[in-house]
Structures are given as structure tokens and as C-alpha cells.
Amino acid sequence: MNDTRIAFIGAGNMAGAIIGGLLAQGVPARQLSASNRNPAKREALAREHGIRVEASNSAVLADADVVVLGVKPQVMGEVCQELAPHLRPDQLIVSVAAGITCASLTRWLGQRALVRCMPNVPSQLRLGASGLFANDQVTAEQRARAQEILAAVGLALWVEEEQQLDAVTAVSGSGPAYFFLLMEAMTQAGTKLGLPAAVAEQLTLHTARGAAAMACQGDRSPEQLRRSVMSPKGTTERAIETFQAGAFADLVEEALTAAADRAAELAQLPDR
Template identity: 60%
Template sequence: MTTPRIAFIGAGNMAASLIGGLRAQGVEAGAIRASDHGAEQRAKITAEHGIETFAANAEAVAGAEVIVLAVKPQVMKDVCLDLAAHLGEGQLIVSVAAGITSASLEGWLGPRAIVRCMPNTPALLRQGVSGLYANARVSATQRQQAEQLLGAVGLALWLDEERLIDAVTAVSGSGPAYFFLLIEAMTAAGEKLGLPRETAAQLTQYTALGAAQMAVASDVDAAELRRRVTSPAGTTEAAIKTFQAGGFEALVEQALNAAARRSAELAEQLGQ
């Protein structure tokens, strides 16, 4: 597939990671452009990736086939209303902003081919995972373009229903923070057990990394992997039983439900 001309509206961390991923895949700098209100950020993106940048959004989107909306959700409405008059026919709109529905985007931009995405912060290391939803106006070619874009920073998974974006937000969008919390708690507990803090932190971090890599590479699910390392009456079983006695599984379910509800609430608030 021929690489489309891509314009990024907003050149913050997520846009920079996507641009870096595309460039690492061999996409030419001339096929990518970006706009940002900050002169310092524009200079940084140009220096790092060799792409052309603009202060005006209208200049960035001229001639682009794919337009990536990568601004903060709170300013998305104003950005879209200003941008609407400068869009052409057949352009694909890709939004990576949390809480902005495709219906809201169409309300501000007019009827458009829109792909809504929920990436997560490991995309900054090209280890991210994104949920993608395409509205009915998105063609097969445009779906490939969106998948290539998000695939540049990790795994891209398609959703059949837009409402599932809230679930993706709860599981993977917010998910890195849950693991950071566990790492934080395990590090503190290891320190209380007598380990130097740096040692406890490294033991925890590399254990998390290794466990995740095993889960991804394995042909069995996480429950089976857990059983394989949990010897009867052993140390792991003692810890697992303590987690379960404290209602670990139910607490995780409650936490993800809370995140999904908040995602839906934000979508309603930001889409007005």
C-alpha cells in the first residue's frame, strides 16, 4: 500500500511517538507534516524527525489524505470548528483524543470518514496497544491506513462497536497506571522486608517485564501460567491466597468498571 500524506494536528508526545514510529518504518519525512501552536515544539519535531511543521492547522492539512487529531480533548471542539472549512473531500480523520466520540467529531467537522483510537502511553516506546473503531464512511483502504499508523507504535486492534472504546480505555488506556501502582506497592513491600530500595525496584520492574513477555509469548492463558509457578503449599501460593482473600479479583473488576463509567461520562461532557 502506498503511504498516504499524513498531517498531525498537535505535535505533543503521542503525535511525536506516532511520527517516530512511521519514520522508523521507512516512511519518508516528506509524507508527514504537523502543526502545533508552540514554536519550541515545532522546532523539536522538525529536528528529531525532519518533517515540515506549521503554526497554522490549515496549512498542515492542505493536500493530506490522513489527518490525525492529536490535541487535548478539552480543545478538540474549537480545533475542529476552525479546521472544518479547510478540509477536502475523501480525507480520513483519525482521532487519538480520549473521550471524543465520532458523532461529536462529525458534528464539528461535518460528515467524514472517521477512525477513533484509544492508544496508551507505552506507545512512546513503540510498545503500545490501541483499540480502533471506524465509522461507516471509512473505506477498506482507509482502515489499512489507520492500522498502519497505529501499528507503527505497537499493536492495533479493531472494535466492532464504538461503545467498546470505554472498555479499552479501562483496560489498556488507563492500564499502565495499574501496573505502575503494583510496581510501586511491591517495591515498598520489598524495602520493608529489608531490601535496598533500588534493588527492590529493579527486582519488581524486571519481574513485571519478564512476566508480561512470557504471557505474550505463551500459547496458554495467564491463569495456566500462574498455576505453573504456584507450587502447592509453597511461597507463591501463600501470596496468591492472601491476594484472593483480600478480594483482589473483585477489586480489579470494580476499578475497571469505574474507569469505563468515567470514560463514558467524559465523552458526554466533552462532546457537547
């Protein structure tokens, strides 16, 4: 990040994760600052990361090259209008707030270089998956900066159309919950089959970890991996056929479409 200075407005869980990821990658603490109106959270953030933390949002803007907006969507409009008079034209604005469109940010902040990001919960472990969209005011250098910031907590991929962030929300933003639901169901089924609950849970969780690790190696697709486990007329084939008979793929598509539709709806709320 060279000498890039980054200010985090509203330093909640996601901002804290990104700050930790940047520090772990060697970004000096002096290049990072944050604001939070909660005294206890300010103290905890400063103690944990050793960065400058202020109560005032505008106090951290002066020397920042990048301003990361991490406040709750419901108060984003109010916060942006407070920040607008204090922003410089050359500053990049990065929003990690769900459902806040570039049109809304422009209405509150004026014409500026904007990047919208949709990170997910595993970013807190630096195993996140984020989708990013840049408006046409973002330079190549600013785009690279945004990429590095989100890559500090995991995978960061660009989409070329802003509405595609609704699909990102459906796939990776909400996605961890889908896997948690499957883990719950497998644990419950294992228990009904006679395993102690703790054993069923640990077998499920470690199986999920191993399967994800194999898929992320990238040398074989998930479909190829699935077929490699399925012996003809074996136990796995019987289970997969049961899933397919229940229209598993159709149900997944229906669920993700519902999530994407809801993301689009939320972006139209009055406070967005």
C-alpha cells in the same frame, strides 16, 4: 503506506510517538507533516524527525490523505471547526483524543470518514496497545491505513461498537497505571521485608518485564503461567491465596468498571 500523506494536527507526545514509529518503519519524512502553535515545539519536532512543521493547522491539510487529530479534548471543538472548511471529502480523519465521540466530531466537521483511537502511554516506546473504531463512512482502504498508522507504535485492535472504547480505556488506556501501582506496592513491601529500596525496586521492575514477556509469547495463558509458578503448598501459592482472600479479582473488576464509567461521563462534558 505507499504514498499515503499524513498530517498531524497538534503534534504532542502521542503524535510525536506515531511520527517516530512511522519513520522507523520506513515511511519517508516527505509524506508526513505536522502543526503546532508553539514555536519551540515546532522547532524540536522538525529537528528530531525532519518533517515539515507549520504554525497553521490548515497549512498542512492540502495534500494529506489522512488527518490525525491530536489536540487536547478541551480545544477539539474549536480546532475542528477551524479545520472543517479546509478538509476534502476523501480525507480520513483519525482522532487520538480521549473522550471525543464520533457524534461530536461529526457535529464539528460534518459527515466524514472517522476513526477513533485509544492509544496508551507505552506507545512512546512503540510498545503501545490501541483500540480503534471506524464509522460507516470509512472504506476498507482507509481502515487499513489507520491500522498501519497505529501499528507503528504497537498493537492495534479494532472494536465494532464505539462504546467499547470505554472498556478499552479502562483496560489498556489506563492500564499502565495499574501495573505501576502494583510495582510501587511490591517495592514498598520488599523494603519492609528488609531489602534495600533500590534492590527491591530493580527486582520488581525486572520481574514485571520478564512476566510480561512470557505472557506475550502467547503459547500459554496468564492463568496457565500463574499455575506453573505455584508449587503445591509453596510460597507462591501462599501469596496467591492471600490475594484471593482479599477479593483481588473483584477489586480489579470494580476498578476497571469505575474507569469505564468515568470515560463515558467525560464524553458527555459540554466541551466534548
